[in-house]
Amino acid sequence: MQPLIVANWKMQLADGDVRALAEELRALDLHGVDLVVCPSFTALVVVREKLVGSAIALGAQDCAWEERGALTGAVSPADLVALGCSHVIIGHSERRQQFGETDAMIAQKLRAALAVELRPILCVGETAEEWKRGQREAVITRQLQGAFGACDVTFTKPLIIAYEPVWAIGSGHAANPTDAVNAAQHIAKTLLDICGRTQRYDLRVLYGGSVDATNVRAFLDADGIAGVLVGSASQSVGRLRDLLAAMRE
Numbered sequence: 001m002q003p004l005i006v007a008n009w010k011m012q013l014a015d016g017d018v019r020a021l022a023e024e025l026r027a028l029d030l031h032g033v034d035l036v037v038c039p040s041f042t043a044l045v046v047v048r049e050k051l052v053g054s055a056i057a058l059g060a061q062d063c064a065w066e067e068r069g070a071l072t073g074a075v076s077p078a079d080l081v082a083l084g085c086s087h088v089i090i091g092h093s094e095r096r097q098q099f100g101e102t103d104a105m106i107a108q109k110l111r112a113a114l115a116v117e118l119r120p121i122l123c124v125g126e127t128a129e130e131w132k133r134g135q136r137e138a139v140i141t142r143q144l145q146g147a148f149g150a151c152d153v154t155f156t157k158p159l160i161i162a163y164e165p166v167w168a169i170g171s172g173h174a175a176n177p178t179d180a181v182n183a184a185q186h187i188a189k190t191l192l193d194i195c196g197r198t199q200r201y202d203l204r205v206l207y208g209g210s211v212d213a214t215n216v217r218a219f220l221d222a223d224g225i226a227g228v229l230v231g232s233a234s235q236s237v238g239r240l241r242d243l244l245a246a247m248r249e
């Protein structure tokens with residue numbers, strides 16, 4: 001299977017920058033790599049138009065927990081599909097921490113996305129405090145149990161879970177690949193406990209948090225890591241090109 005790169009542009013790019021970056025993406029050599037770009041909601045249409053005919057997939061950074069409703073300011077997962085999105089990031093730590101998203105909201109979002117065949121990229125991971133207290137596995141277990149509950153969901157496509165230690169995001173200090181391997185094993189085992197009896201699924205674990213051209217190869221070489229979720233190193237064409245080149249080394 002080809003490695004997957006999910007590019008999370010967050011709210012970092014102004015309209016003109018998004019247009020320029022999306023235009024430049026077409027010239028990248030994506031041989032051997034699957035790329036999903038996740039611009040902000042307002043840029044989805046323009047990016048989709050720039051990517052017509054390319055193999056790059058479009059993802060959103062969040063979605064509402066229902067298809068329709070009185071939810072001022074929210075964006076329906078069904079509308080994301082209509083706009084051309086195939087993926088959606090759910091439960092990113094910035095949403096959990098800065099927008100107060102709870103495990104219960106994340107569980108509903110996951111179900112709302114799956115209901116319209118929008119592929120969720122579920123983010124899990126511990127804060128620096130939790131890491132210091134040795135609670136990484138407990139946090140991942142809690143987040144996965146919160147998201148999947150009694151596993152009343154159906155996975156028709158591979159299930160993508162990103163291990164993103166909160167302390168590594170945007171800090172310039174990535175986790176060590178061995179920690180990512182341990183987290184991936186813990187995710188696989190926990191999910192098997194939760195869903196293994198009722199479901200067959202194909203799990204792909206990504207690592208995210210300060211991934212760049214200097215460390216991407218080490219994560220992709222790590223056992224059980226199927227790709228990377230990348231923030232800042234995906235927000236300019238130069239850094240993306242360097243990342244892709246490093247992946248092929």
Ligand code: PGA
Pocket residue numbers: 008164168169170171172208209210211229230231232233
């Ligand atoms: P970063 O962001 O690559 O800038 O650390 C990753 C993320 O937020 O998913």
